[in-house]
Amino acid sequence: MPKLTIMMDGAVLTELTLTKELTTLGRRPYNDIVLDHLTVSGEHAVLHMLGGHVTVEDLHSTNGTYLGGKSISREELRHGDILEMGNYRLEFEVESSATPASPALAESAASRRPDAALATEPRRGLIKVLSGPAAGREMLLTKAVTTIGKPAVSVAVITQRHNSYFAHHVEGAERMSINDEAIGESPCVLQSGDRIKIAGTEMQFFLA
Numbered sequence: 001m002p003k004l005t006i007m008m009d010g011a012v013l014t015e016l017t018l019t020k021e022l023t024t025l026g027r028r029p030y031n032d033i034v035l036d037h038l039t040v041s042g043e044h045a046v047l048h049m050l051g052g053h054v055t056v057e058d059l060h061s062t063n064g065t066y067l068g069g070k071s072i073s074r075e076e077l078r079h080g081d082i083l084e085m086g087n088y089r090l091e092f093e094v095e096s097s098a099t100p101a102s103p104a105l106a107e108s109a110a111s112r113r114p115d116a117a118l119a120t121e122p123r124r125g126l127i128k129v130l131s132g133p134a135a136g137r138e139m140l141l142t143k144a145v146t147t148i149g150k151p152a153v154s155v156a157v158i159t160q161r162h163n164s165y166f167a168h169h170v171e172g173a174e175r176m177s178i179n180d181e182a183i184g185e186s187p188c189v190l191q192s193g194d195r196i197k198i199a200g201t202e203m204q205f206f207l208a
Helices: 103-110 114-120
Strands: 002-008 011-017 022-026 045-050 053-058 065-067 070-072 074-076 082-085 088-094 125-129 138-141 145-150 154-161 164-171 195-198 201-207
Touching: 022 154, 053 065, 125 154, 145 195
Parallel strands: none
Antiparallel strands: 002 011, 002 088, 022 045, 045 053, 053 074, 065 070, 065 082, 082 088, 125 138, 125 201, 145 154, 154 164, 195 201
16 A cells, blocks of 8 residues: 655654545645644645555645655656655655455455446535625536635635545634534535535535
């Protein structure tokens, strides 16, 4: 399995095995990998894993994502690559197993090949604005993390993890509500048809 070794100032902080299709990295606490330093953006980058391949995508971070000292927007990772995000260095490694896979495991792996995944293409999230100046606007959720709301009033994010979407409060005294119920500190799973209200604007979430 692919893994990341996270380092700062030459010291190893932790080692993590990548197991999810989407792994978010950033300073905010709702990320899968929290890099708690001001040089890192709230939603800094995301790792896409498909068919044994891992790709890193910068989420328009303030200080950028660097691979081998070069600023990148999206790039496939190879064993031994060094990523830099703010003051952090992340070494990417691919662990290989010397034990041959059993026929049952081989069959299971075949069912997860990219060509097999195409047959069950995940549904995309869609936000439709119901009120305010942007009423009628539709926004397809193509990013791993989408920020909604109004700074200094109420800000929330919608994150995609596997085939599900979650809403999470970020800042502001006024909390986002889903179906007229204010969300708490924990991420809330969104269902198709849910009505969202944040910073005085009403929206509706759909699975397209």
